[in-house]
Amino acid sequence: MEAIDQGIVAGAxxxxxxxxxxxxxxxFLxxxxxxxxxxxxxSTIEAQENVAIDVSEQVLHILRNEPFNNAVNMPPIPANVLNILQPYFSVGEKLGSFIAQLTEGPVQEIVIGYSGDLAEVDTQPLTRYIVRGVLSHHLGSEQVNIVNSMHLAKERGVKxxxxKSHTAKDFTNLVTVTLRTKNEERxxxxxxxxxxxxxxxxxxxFTVDVAPEGHLILVSHNDKPGIIGRVGTILGNNDVxxxxxxxxRKLVGGAAIMVLTVDKAVPKDVLAQxxxxxxxxxxxEIMLP
Structure with missing residues (x-):
């Protein structure tokens, strides 16, 4: 108070x-x-009203499966970063789920590559979505969320x-997920x-162009005439x-893949055929929401 009275401090x-x-x-009073x-x-009336509005808006975003700005025990995402990452949250989670369904056995390592504009920002929030997609396949979607996904991965020894790379080849942005188990890498x-x-x-x-949604069938085969027709015939005969x-494919007559989007789940006996x-x-078969 002496500093204020002497003009050293203007106010406090x-x-x-x-x-x-x-x-x-x-x-002081x-x-x-x-x-x-x-x-x-x-705790003023005005402050509590504003807090209630903010919380309600965030809850609505979550219930609508929309991106949200803040979550308990998770750092807030700046608006400029959220604008860049938001379109990739769904992509990232589906990539994680897709690759988890491709592999067999416990996950040991997840390598995530960000190329293009994504390399310029903090991608940790997007990483949480990808890890969630991977772990949800093994633990169930109700057990894993973007807040606890990294913790659950650490608990299970998943590295x-x-x-990051500033070059994304033919795309403005590209997200690459490599999953390693004891016996394979996808x-x-x-x-x-x-x-x-x-x-x-x-x-x-293999280069493809597939919408990540619904029921997918991934077929690994040798590039020989007639395979596509035979696969289609089996599915048609079983009302799929x-x-x-x-x-x-990479080479004519070499290894190839076929990705089919179908209207409903494929029975196991049909996959066996x-x-x-x-x-x-x-x-x-791969199922994506």
Whole structure:
């Protein structure tokens, strides 16, 4: 107070005192250059109304499955970063779920690559969505969320590695997820395309263009004539309608993949029939929300 009276300090504001509340005759209470507020200044009617509105808006975002700004036990996301990451939250989670369903056995390592504009910002919030997608396949979607996904991965000894590159080849942004187990390593990459939305653009070494949603059948086969027709015949004979089909290969006559989007779940015996076809190595159903 002496510094204020001498003009060294222009003024001061206090909301904490050694003894709470301060005595009625405390000199700060009547000083013209000192502002004193209750320690619980945020408990005013106006402040509580604003808090209630903010909380309600965030709850509505969550119930609508929309991105939200804040969550308990998670750092807030700045608005400029959220604008860049938001379109990739769904992509990232679906990539995680997709690759988890491709692999067999416990996950040991998840390597996540961010290319393009994504490399310029803090991608930790997006990493949480990807890890959630992977772990939800093993633990159940109700057990894993974006707040606890990293903790659950650490508890289970899953190593999370992130890599960044400013170059994304043919895309403005690209998210690549590599999953390693004891016996195998698989890769999937995705992005968002203007006018088309989320897309899977790479599976292992093969280039594809697949919407990550619904019931998918991934077929690994040798690139031989007639395979596509035989797979389609089996599905048709079992009343499974094909919505879209993508084929990827590196060399004529070499290893190839076929990705089919179908209208409903495929019975296990039908998948077994497909897997038994000549020149076909594996057929697996993948379900994405």
């Amino acid at each position: 504001a206090f909301d904490v005192f050694e003894s709470e509340p301060p005595a009625p005759d405390h000199p 009547k000083h013209p250059k000192i502002i004193v507020t209750p320690h619980l200044g945020a 999370i590695v992130t890599q 890769l999937v990459a995705g992005t968002t395309l203007t006018g088309y939305g989320p897309r899977i653009v790479q599976i292992d070494k 309608n094909i919505a879209t089909m993508q084929v990827g 497909i897997s038994e076809l000549p020149e076909l190595n594996n057929a697996k």
